[in-house]
Amino acid sequence: MDLLDVTLREGDQMPGRSYDADQKIDAGLVLDDLGLSYLQVGFPATGEKDREVIRTLAPKTNADIVGIARAVERDVELALEADADVVEVFGPLSDLQLEHAIGVSRSEMFDRFERVLDLLNDHGVTAHVTLVDAFRTQPKHVIDAATRLDADMVTLADTVGVATPSSTTEYLDSVNEHIDPSRLGVHLHDDLGVATANACVAYEAGVGKADVSVASLGERAGNPALEELVAIGDLEYDEPFEVDAERLLPVCRSVLSTLEEDVHDRKALLGTEVMEHESGIHTAVMLEEPAVFEPFNPARFGGDRRLLFGAGTGAGGAKGILQRAGIEPTDERVGTLLAEFETRGPLETHEAVSLAKGTFDA
Numbered sequence: 405m406d407l408l409d410v411t412l413r414e415g416d417q418m419p420g421r422s423y424d425a426d427q428k429i430d431a432g433l434v435l436d437d438l439g440l441s442y443l444q445v446g447f448p449a450t451g452e453k454d455r456e457v458i459r460t461l462a463p464k465t466n467a468d469i470v471g472i473a474r475a476v477e478r479d480v481e482l483a484l485e486a487d488a489d490v491v492e493v494f495g496p497l498s499d500l501q502l503e504h505a506i507g508v509s510r511s512e513m514f515d516r517f518e519r520v521l522d523l524l525n526d527h528g529v530t531a532h533v534t535l536v537d538a539f540r541t542q543p544k545h546v547i548d549a550a551t552r553l554d555a556d557m558v559t560l561a562d563t564v565g566v567a568t569p570s571s572t573t574e575y576l577d578s579v580n581e582h583i584d585p586s587r588l589g590v591h592l593h594d595d596l597g598v599a600t601a602n603a604c605v606a607y608e609a610g611v612g613k614a615d616v617s618v619a620s621l622g623e624r625a626g627n628p629a630l631e632e633l634v635a636i637g638d639l640e641y642d643e644p645f646e647v648d649a650e651r652l653l654p655v656c657r658s659v660l661s662t663l664e665e666d667v668h669d670r671k672a673l674l675g676t677e678v679m680e681h682e683s684g685i686h687t688a689v690m691l692e693e694p695a696v697f698e699p700f701n702p703a704r705f706g707g708d709r710r711l712l713f714g715a716g717t718g719a720g721g722a723k724g725i726l727q728r729a730g731i732e733p734t735d736e737r738v739g740t741l742l743a744e745f746e747t748r749g750p751l752e753t754h755e756a757v758s759l760a761k762g763t764f765d766a
């Protein structure tokens with residue numbers, strides 16, 4: 405499965421955001437270090453900023469630079485002028501969206517797709533199609549689109565984030581009987597908190613591409629988190645994503661800092677607290693064997709484990725620290741050190757060792 409990062413397009417469309425061109429270019433170059441297949445960095449019809457970003461990044465990145473366009477000739481011309489490597493034309497086939505978002509019949513929407521795809525194919529530019537609201541579209545229309553439309557990749561979007569792992573499985577099963585899944589992509593949203601899980605389901609169904617974003621940046625609850633999907637692939641899949649997993653967290657953090665975005669301290673993988681441990685039962689064991697209470701070695705993704713010693717530390721942890729300090733762990737010393745931890749903690753391991761040495765004059 406290829407990964408397409410949408411951080412710089414989806415993130416930019418979040419309320420109150422407007423990343424400037426330099427931020428998008430810098431973040432795009434950093435993201436490219438991960439080795440992703442595609443970076444979707446802008447929507448050329450929205451203005452010169454996104455066109456400049458695409459024009460600057462396309463010759464410099466290993467990833468293919470993707471610009472999105474409505475099924476409208478002018479949007480596609482602007483994407484061509486920006487020299488995007490891939491132009492991704494999006495549009496709906498669901499009843500609800502055809503009636504209210506576009507105001508045309510399904511057959512007119514097909515004609516619009518065909519017209520702009522002809523334009524792209526005449527220019528020899530790689531064309532992708534994204535079917536907006538696909539998961540609320542009858543499968544027969546999606547199958548029809550994937551069969552009729554001359555695009556390298558057809559992405560099914562869960563635009564409003566209503567899919568769950570079981571409905572995603574069911575939907576993909578119903579279309580996969582008729583379409584080679586390696587030509588399908590998924591663009592998912594996290595409104596129900598299961599976007600990454602849905603992307604895993606798509607992987608298992610043989611889908612060829614998933615859209616992801618750093619820290620889930622994107623419309624409303626965002627998209628499957630790049631860092632989560634890459635970590636899951638690295639830990640679990642026989643064919644992990646072709647991404648430099650050891651650079652994963654530093655690259656994501658650098659992108660967030662460039663875009664001036666924050667994540668919650670408890671956010672999976674990226675939060676500052678999620679690789680910290682203070683509970684006594686855990687730290688006592690982890691001083692000797694961290695794997696007992698952690699899912700993976702954080703260094704595998706460029707992260708750091710932090711063992712903390714404070715009010716939650718038990719006798720086992722205090723004993724372990726005394727041993728590290730080269731001090732005989734008598735019951736009395738353990739009791740004294742626990743009292744010190746309670747007043748001075750939380751302390752990092754090296755600070756706890758120094759405290760033990762200072763307290764017992766070692």
Ligand SMILES: CC(=O)SCCNC(=O)CCNC(=O)[C@H](O)C(C)(C)COP(=O)(O)OP(=O)(O)OC[C@H]1O[C@@H](n2cnc3c(N)ncnc32)[C@H](O)[C@@H]1OP(=O)(O)O
Binds near residue numbers: 417449450476623
């Ligand atoms: C599902 C998604 O997330 S798609 C990405 C959403 N991103 C954005 O909206 C980015 C910010 N948007 C913008 O800057 C502006 O909305 C623009 C430049 C894209 C378009 O601006 P405008 O042309 O003024 O139109 P507006 O914003 O009202 O969009 C509605 C028009 O787009 C048309 N449209 C919407 N989606 C599509 C589509 N996929 N294919 C063809 N036409 C479409 C509508 O039918 C409507 O056309 P009409 O003006 O002829 O009635």
Ligand SMILES: O=C(O)CCC(=O)C(=O)O
Binds near residue numbers: 493536537562
């Ligand atoms: O991915 C695209 O090309 C635009 C469509 C989109 O973002 C969505 O349907 O959620």
